[in-house]
Amino acid sequence: MLTYESEKRIFTIHTKNTSYQMMADSRGVLLHLYYGRRISGAADYLLRLYDRGFSGNPYDAKEDRSYSLDVLPQEFPCLGTGDHRRPACILELENGASSCDLRYDSHEIRKGKYALPQLPAVYAGEEEAETLSITLKDAWGSGIEVTLLYGVIPEIDIITRSVQVTNRGSSGAALTRLLSANLDFLTGSFDVITFFGKHGMERVFQREAVSHGVKMIGSGRGMSSHQYNPLMILAEREATEESGCCYAMEFVYSGGFLAEAEQDPFEQTRMQMGLASERFHWPLAPGESFTAPEVILSCSTSGLAKLSQNLHSCLKQHVIRGKWRDEIRPFLLNSWEGCYFDFNGERILELAKGASELGLDMIVMDDGWFGSRRDDNAGLGDWTVNEEKLGCTLPELVAGIRDLGLAFGIWVEPEMVNEDSDFYRAHPDYALKVPGRNPVMARNQLVLDFSREEVVDAVYTQLAALLKSCPITYVKWDYNRCIEDVYSMGAADQGTVLHKYILGLYSLLERINREFPELLIEGCSGGGGRFDAGMLYYTPQIWCSDNTDAVDRLRIQHGTSFGYPVSAVGAHISVCPNHQCGRVTPLRTRGIVAMAGTYGLELDPGTLTEEEKEEIRRQLAVRRRFAALIEDGSYLRLSDPVRDPIAAWLMVSEDRSEALLSTVNLETHFNDAQRYVRLQGLDPGALYAVKDVFEESAAVLCPAAALMGSGFPIAREMGEYGAHMFYLKRQ
Ligand code: DGJ
DSSP states (O other): OEEEETTTTEEEEEOSSEEEEEEEOTTOOEEEEEEEEOOSSOOGGGOOOOOOTTOOOOGGGTTOTTOOTTTSOBSSOBTTSSOOSOOSEEEEETTSOBOOOEEEEEEEEEESOOOOTTSOOOOOOTTTOEEEEEEEEETTSSOEEEEEEEEEEGGGTEEEEEEEEEEOSSSOEEEEEEEEEEEEESSOOEEEEEEEEETTEEEEEEEEEOOBEEEEEEEOSSSOOSSBOSEEEEEETTOOSSSBOEEEEEEOOSSOEEEEEEEOTTSOEEEEEEEOOTTOOEEEOTTOEEEOOOEEEEEESBOHHHHHHHHHHHHHHHTSOSGGGSSOOOOEEESHHHHTTOOOHHHHHHHHHHHHHHTOSEEEEOSOSBTTOSSTTSOTTOOSBOHHHHTSOHHHHHHHHHHTTOEEEEEEOTTEEOSSSHHHHHOGGGBOOOTTSOOOOBTTBEEBOTTSHHHHHHHHHHHHHHHHHTTOOEEEEOOOSOOOOOOOTTOSSGGGHHHHHHHHHHHHHHHHHHHOTTOEEEEOBTTBTTOSHHHHTTOSEEEOOSOOOHHHHHHHHHHHHTTSOGGGEEOEEOOSSOTTTOOOOOHHHHHHHHTTTTOEEOSOGGGOOHHHHHHHHHHHHHHHHTHHHHHHSEEEEOSOTTTSSEEEEEEEOTTSSEEEEEEEEOOOOTTOOOEEEOOOSSOTTOEEEEEETTSOOOOEEEEHHHHHHTOEEEOOOSSSOOEEEEEEEEO
C-alpha cells in the first residue's frame, strides 16, 4: 500500500511486514526516513540537525548551518550538492561542471507495476502491485528531470527501484554515474554480505562488518561475472537465518554493475546498487532520456531465510516468465562431460538411448556440432550443422532421438565469434575491437558487437533458422569470455557501448522468446558467470557452475540460495573422480546435491554400472515425486557448508505439512560425536513422521519443537561425504 501525507509531504510504502518512508522536506529535498518493521505514522522525528564542521549547506539554507546534505539521509544523492558520501548520480553539465540539485516537483501513485523500456523488470498484476513515481527537477534551470520509480508487491515484501533521467533543457549533459537504488540508514550497525567467486567457484558467501570507508563490489567485465554476483545484503550485526533485520539489493541486469556499503563519519550507513561507472558515459542531448536498470529491494525483520524467500518468490513469480515458469522442467542429459567435442550423430544417439533407459526427458547436444568446430578454437558464429561430423542432418538426428521418446536440446553461444569462422570472414567489423590495436583474446574468441542492431539481426536470422529446422525444445545459451575491447564502429560515444550491448542481448532474447514460446532457454556463462535476475527474465534456469563436484557445489549452491530459487539453479550429476577437481563422492551424494537444483546428468550413461543406473532411476523418481516441494517450498539453510561438519538444507511446504531435509557429511572421524541438524520453519506444536526417502526403514515420529530445538540425529557412517534425504510429514 502506498500513502502520501500532503501536509508533511511524506510518502510511505507499506508491504505486508515492512514500511519504507520518505519525505520531501521544506526545501523540496527528498529525504529517506525509514525502512524496516511495519509502522504507522511518521518517522521524521528521527532527523536531528547539527552544525557539523566542513559539511556544507545548500545556498537556500545558509542561515541554517545545521542543514547539510553531507549527513542527511537521502533517496537519490547527486554529486555537487555538498554530500561527500558516494553519489547515486553524477551529471556532467555542458560546461563540464558536475552538479545536479534535485528538488521535489510532483508524484503519481497508481495501480500495477511499472515496466521499463528495453529492460527486464519485475512484473505483476494490476491488483498485486502499485507504482509510485516521484519527479525531481534540477533547481538551476538545466531542465534535468529525474523520476524515481518505486514498484511495490506488498504480499512478498518487495519494493523495486529504477530511475529515469530526462533532459528537458536546451543544452547537452551527460551521465557518468547512475545508480538505481540508494538506501541511507541513520542508525544501526551492519554486516555486509556479498558473494564472490571465480570460474568454477561462484557466489561464495562472505560476511563482514561495515566499517568506516566503502565496501565495494562490482564488475567491469561487461557481464555480471563470476567474481561478484549483483546481490548485496546488509544485515544487523546480530541477525541470523531466523532473526534480525536485513536488507537485500538484487540487480535485474546482466552487464557490469556496482554495489557499495559505506559507513560515514557519523556512523550512518549508505547502501547503493546500479550500473558500473567504469567506461560509462551517457550523453543526454535535449529531449533525451535514460532509464536505469531495476534493483529489487527487500527487507526481512525475521532473518536471512525470510529475506531469501522474498527474493525467491519475486524471481519465481514476478521475473521468470512464459510456459516454463510454472511447469516442471525437463530432466536432461547434457553431452558435455560425457564426450566434450568427441562425438558424432551415432554417439549422441547412444547417449540418448542411455538417457531414455534411465527415464530422463531430454538429451542436449553441447558444444561442437556446428561450423568448423573441432575444438574451442574455431567455428563460433557459424550456427549451421556440421553434417560431416554428425554423419547425418540435424532433423534426422532429432527424429532418431524423438523415436526414443526424448526431447532434444542444443548448445549455442550466440554472442561470440572465432576469427576462424565464415561469419567473421564475412563481417570482421562485427566483433568488438579497438581500431588499430590487437584485441584481447580469451578462449581464442571475440565478442560480437551487440550494441549494433544489424549484428543482433544477423545472429537472430541464424538462430531462428536453426530453431525452425527441427523440433528443438531447449537451448543452452553460453557466453565464455568477458568484454575487454570496448569499441563499437556504430557508437558516437564509446561510453554507451557496454550498456547498449546488454540492450542488444535482451532484444535478441526477447525476440527468440516471442518467436519460440515453447522453447526453454538455460542461461550459462562458463557455468555461472551471468547468474542474475536480468537473465532469468529470459532464461528460466541458469547453469550454476562448470564445477560439478558435489562438495564444491555445496558452497556454490549455498551462496546462490541467498538470492536465487532452486528452480533457477542448473545442477547435474557427473562421474567420479570428478573432472574438475578429482574428488570422489558417492553417487547418492551427487544426486542429492543436484536435486537442490534442476537435476540432470552430465556423463555418458554407457560408463555406468547396472547398480549405478538403478540408483539414478531411484533418484529421478524421488526428484519427480517431490518436484513441487523442492521448487515451490520455502528453502531454509540449516548450516554453513564451509564451517560446519554437516551441510544441510530444508524445503518446507507453504502450509508446513511436509518438508524435505537433505544432509551431506563433510567430516569423517573415528569415534566421532553424534551430530544433530537443527531444523527450522516447521509447525512448532506438531509431530512429524521423518523417513529416509531412499531407505526401507520405518518413519520416526518427532516433535517439531524438538527437531527445531535439539535437532535431528544424522547417522555416523564410514567413508566420506555420505548424504541423506528425509521426508517429513506432519501427523
Ligand atoms: C562452458 C559451459 O559452462 C560448459 O557447460 C560447456 O557448455 C562449455 N562451455 C562448452 O564449450
